[in-house]
Amino acid sequence: MLSKTIQDALNEQIQHEFSSAYAYLAMTAYFEDTNFPGFARWMRMQYDEEITHGMRLFDFVHARGGRAAVNGIDKPRADFESPVDVFQSALEQERRVTRLIYDLYELSQNEKDYGTLVELQWFITEQIEEEKIFEEIIETLNLAGDDHAALLLLDRQLGERKASTADA
Ligand SMILES: [Fe+2]
């Protein structure tokens, strides 16, 4: 059984995961609109991943005898300067989420909720992976600069992203 404190905190994290999904959906729309189909596809898969994260916590709350909450989501940022601006914004968002998960981890430690600690370890590993991927893409985009040929090549490369099986 979840304590009220942990249930509320998990429900907030569900909201953050769906907010992230929504932000990635706005980024998908930006890339569709600016004719980067590969980046758009990549961001759409990122959207799918965040939905998976939200649903994973949603199911976890119920598995522990709690009640998940479906809270409102703010309108995400929709306008960007360039592809690298989008990925920078995404990296900042991931770093924010990492801090939120660390806070949740600390809270679970204080509450001695060992079940939640184990569940959160999956999210900590996932955040390390996501921050690394975004940092690598930003580095490559910075190298490409304003070179259109390099940007189109990267767009094609990211468009080949395979659905991750580790998130199921
Ligand atoms: Fe996530």
Ligand SMILES: [Fe+2]
């Ligand atoms: Fe994420």
